[in-house]
Amino acid sequence: MPLVSPSERSITPGTLGLYENQEPLTVERVVVHRRRLQLVDPVETAFGRFESLVRLYPEITFRSQSGEAVRGIGECSPLSAPWYDGECEGTVDVALGFLVSSLTALGEPITGITSFVARLDWIVGHNVAKTGLEGAYWDAVAQLQGVSVSRLWGGTRGRVETGVTVGLQRSPGDLVNKVRAVLDQRQIARLKLKVKPGYDVTYLEALRRSFPDLRLQVDANGSYDLFDQEHLDALKCFDDFQLVMIEQPGQSDDLLDHARLLAHLDTPICLDESIRHATHARQAMECWGEFSTLSKLVINVKPSRVGGYLEAMRIARLCHDQGVSVWCGGMYESALGKAANVHLSARQELNLPGDHAGLTPYFTENIALSPRDQGGWIEVPRGVGWGLGDMQRVFESP
Numbered sequence: 001m002p003l004v005s006p007s008e009r010s011i012t013p014g015t016l017g018l019y020e021n022q023e024p025l026t027v028e029r030v031v032v033h034r035r036r037l038q039l040v041d042p043v044e045t046a047f048g049r050f051e052s053l054v055r056l057y058p059e060i061t062f063r064s065q066s067g068e069a070v071r072g073i074g075e076c077s078p079l080s081a082p083w084y085d086g087e088c089e090g091t092v093d094v095a096l097g098f099l100v101s102s103l104t105a106l107g108e109p110i111t112g113i114t115s116f117v118a119r120l121d122w123i124v125g126h127n128v129a130k131t132g133l134e135g136a137y138w139d140a141v142a143q144l145q146g147v148s149v150s151r152l153w154g155g156t157r158g159r160v161e162t163g164v165t166v167g168l169q170r171s172p173g174d175l176v177n178k179v180r181a182v183l184d185q186r187q188i189a190r191l192k193l194k195v196k197p198g199y200d201v202t203y204l205e206a207l208r209r210s211f212p213d214l215r216l217q218v219d220a221n222g223s224y225d226l227f228d229q230e231h232l233d234a235l236k237c238f239d240d241f242q243l244v245m246i247e248q249p250g251q252s253d254d255l256l257d258h259a260r261l262l263a264h265l266d267t268p269i270c271l272d273e274s275i276r277h278a279t280h281a282r283q284a285m286e287c288w289g290e291f292s293t294l295s296k297l298v299i300n301v302k303p304s305r306v307g308g309y310l311e312a313m314r315i316a317r318l319c320h321d322q323g324v325s326v327w328c329g330g331m332y333e334s335a336l337g338k339a340a341n342v343h344l345s346a347r348q349e350l351n352l353p354g355d356h357a358g359l360t361p362y363f364t365e366n367i368a369l370s371p372r373d374q375g376g377w378i379e380v381p382r383g384v385g386w387g388l389g390d391m392q393r394v395f396e397s398p
């Protein structure tokens with residue numbers, strides 16, 4: 001079978017229409033700020049309960065050729081333990097040590113995003129850590145230009161659609177009550193329901209009886225065994241519920257089995273954990289082209305999972321060019337990371353609602369006011385940089 005064309009290697013900052021900063025910038029200093037943020041709803045997992053999350057904010061001071069200093073701040077959003085993709089607060093700390101020393105080592109000044117990410121490429125993986133540093137770069141360049149980050153990124157939307165996620169509930173009745181409470185509280189573009197074996201078909205039946213027109217999708221976080229007939233039968237039943245997509249039903253690093261073993265489903269399959277870079281996205285498209293059809297593939301692109309905003313935009317372009325739907329998921333980001341995801345979603349390639357809002361705020365206190373959602377929409381911040389105000393002042397205060 002011929003390769004899906006064009007290859008992801010041909011997608012460059014130029015073809016993406018990104019602003020390329022031509023003025024050489026020297027990295028003068030990197031400081032990593034830390035904040036422990038208390039969760040409004042603690043995260044429950046099979047091995048523990050997390051009451052808070054540490055968010056790390058790399059602040060990079062660049063010096064231009066003319067002597068002007070500019071500082072940018074990004075966000076690293078790890079989970080407390082490595083249960084999503086192997087990264088966690090501790091691994092981000094370690095990786096930032098290596099990455100920061102490579103940024104501050106003497107070398108050619110940085111000219112454009114390609115030369116910035118090239119400084120980080122020698123570290124394999126550690127995508128959460130890389131995303132925070134790349135965010136700081138874009139924030140600094142946006143300040144130099146006096147524009148918002150979405151302007152640098154070629155974002156054309158003034159507002160983006162947003163949906164909320166509802167976690168596993170103890171019974172179908174509890175789920176219906178929970179969703180009713182959500183819909184009474186706010187208008188949403190879509191609802192995403194977490195599912196796993198045993199917490200799926202009867203729950204979806206109850207939900208559809210009560211909310212036949214709700215724009216609904218499910219996320220299984222890799223909990224189905226695609227070689228177990230009972231699990232496959234349950235997934236086939238999902239076709240009865242008019243779902244927009246089934247997100248990551250199978251193993252978290254699989255591409256082939258999702259395409260091969262779920263081709264008989266009518267509902268599109270969305271890959272989240274399986275896509276760690278643009279090459280994975282292209283390989284997924286080849287698998288769907290072989291066993292299914294590209295219209296039944298969706299990709300959830302999270303900058304933190306794929307190693308940054310440039311890589312996320314490359315994946316989104318590849319999806320757009322091949323007719324694959326794509327949207328921006330979330331990782332419990334604080335206001336800065338959330339704003340960055342909203343700026344990213346202002347690009348036209350992202351064509352489905354993102355995870356930009358929670359049922360309640362994620363944290364009891366945040367570093368800034370998150371962009372607000374209203375009527376299922378969220379405004380793309382228009383101010384300079386991330387559009388959240390003076391972030392340096394936030395981190396200078398004790």
Ligand SMILES: [Mg+2]
Binds near residue numbers: 248272
């Ligand atoms: Mg997911």
